[in-house]
Amino acid sequence: MAWVMSYMNKETCVIFEDEYQDKEEVVLWMNTVGPYHNRQETYKYFSLPFCVGSKKSISHYHETLGEALQGVELEFSGLDIKFKVRANDVMPATYCEIDLDKEKRDAFVYAIKNHYWYQMYIDDLPIWGIVGEADENGEDYYLWTYKKLEIGFNGNRIVDVNLTSEGKVKLVPNTKIQMSYSVKWKKSDVKFEDRFDKYLDPSFFQHRDADEKMRRDKGIHWFSIFxxxxxxxxxxxxxxxxxxxxxxxDYARYSKEEEMDDMDRDLGDEYGWKQVHGDVFRPSSHPLLFSSLIGSGCQIFAVSLIVIIVAMIEDLYTERGSMLSTAIFVYAATSPVNGYFGGSLYARQGGRRWIKQMFIGAFLIPAMVCGTAFFINFIAIYYHASRAIPFGTMVSKLV
Known part of the structure; x- marks a missing residue:
């Protein structure tokens, strides 16, 4: 059964499936841009002064709860891509033009100095590209202006996407830079259910990309891990x-004490593990909070175990936000684990306010997580990070 991806504009609601008809529209989504050496620092793609294609804008519709909570806001590229239709295979076609003033040039120069890279999506397949590069002396800066897309298809489905960045243009203030693209379609033997396998191959991320020319080796340091x-x-x-x-x-000394009479045993001092048995086995001074923490810990352990098993069985990595959505659903489903372990421990300690313990155990972890998330999200909103969730969206999801 094909997954369904929906997105809407102001006038119509269009639904695209993973199966395409010939000449059907294929959407290129622009995701984030940020420094390569800090993958957590990401901003919206159009926070840099890139231009948009002439095609009518389409707004992104969140597919899952996890995608919404992760602040994924895809933006339409404006490129006109049709399924199995070769677009400017020989010569690149200009889709927009950047009027490069000093402010825009400074933004691009800052991005190139910090090795900014961007991410795009075609049919949920991620694509990465580099913004630009500097010369050996670090005096002149160049922007990649030509996106050469090569899309592999198997039947009526997209199974592979590759991007080659070309068209290096020097950044000079008060000039116009033309952005261009081309699309080449090719048949592929990759099955649709195996199209994400190449992203799991370590060698896919080990090689030095000739287009990006990163100075830092992307190879995994297996020796350091070992x-x-x-x-x-x-x-x-x-x-x-x-x-x-x-x-x-300690056990050897305890066994010797068993051979002593009661008088000698009472005169001896406690030592070893006997010195802490009073603290270990004494009842908690705050049984309500203690039992709630124990119950929440058991629930988190159960959630972690179930999510790991589900991730091993299902391909959660193929859909944005699916891991977070699964964790939220499993956390809600395993709430009886919290109630059983926390409530039983509270009852064994002689607690009588079991209703209060139930509410504290149920809302303790969610309150801590939501409070921390709200605080971090306000910081992300201040810095205009791509992961920032609009305040209205956060409130609506909580309600």
Whole structure:
């Protein structure tokens, strides 16, 4: 069953499926732009002075709850792309023009200095590109103006997308820069259900992209990971060995005490684990809060375990925000786990206000998460980050 992607404009509501008809419209969404060396710092694509194509604008419609909560706001590129229709395969076509004044040039120069890269989507397939590059001396800056798209299809479905950035143009104030694109369609043997497999291949992110010419190696440092893993195992083994030796000595002394008479045993001082048994086994001074925390912890453990299992079985990575949506649904479904463990512990400690404990256990973690999210979101709104969620959207989702 094909997934359905919906988006609306002011006049009509158009629904596109993953299966296309010949010459049917294919939408190129612009997502974010930000520094390559800080993947968490992202802004809207058109926060840089890029221009938009001439095609009528289409507003993005959130597909999932997780996509809305992550602040994903895709913007229409304005490019006219038709399924299996070669668009300017030989010569690039100009879709817009940038009137480059000093302010816009400074914005592009700042982006190039910080190695800004952008992300786009075609049929939910992500595409990455670099904004521009500087010369070896760092005096002149160039903008990539030509987007060369190569789209692979299998039957009536899109299974592969590649972007090549060309058309390097020097940034000179008070000039006009023409942005162009071309689309080439090619048949592919990749199955639709396997089209995301290349993004899971480590070699896909290991090579140095000739278009981006990044100075930093993108290879995964497997030796560092293995070294850290072995260090953790060594430290855990060392601490375990020390604890086992201490316990063995304590148990040996306890066994000797059993052979003593009551008088000698009472005169002896407590030592070892006996010194902490009073603190370990004493009842909590705040049983209401303690039982609520224990119940919430059990629920979070259950949510983590279930989400990991679902992620291993289902392809949650193929849809934006699906992991967060799954976690929210599982958290709501596992609320009885919180009530059982928290309520039973509270009852064993002699608690009688079980209704109050139930409400505290149910709203403790959501209140902490929502409060933190609101605070961070206000900071994101102040800096105009792409992950900022509009205040009205946050309130509507909570309600």
């Amino acid at each position: 070294n850290s893993f072995m260090m953790v195992i060594f430290l855990v083994g060392l601490v375990s060995m020390i604890l086992m030796r201490t316990l063995r000595k």
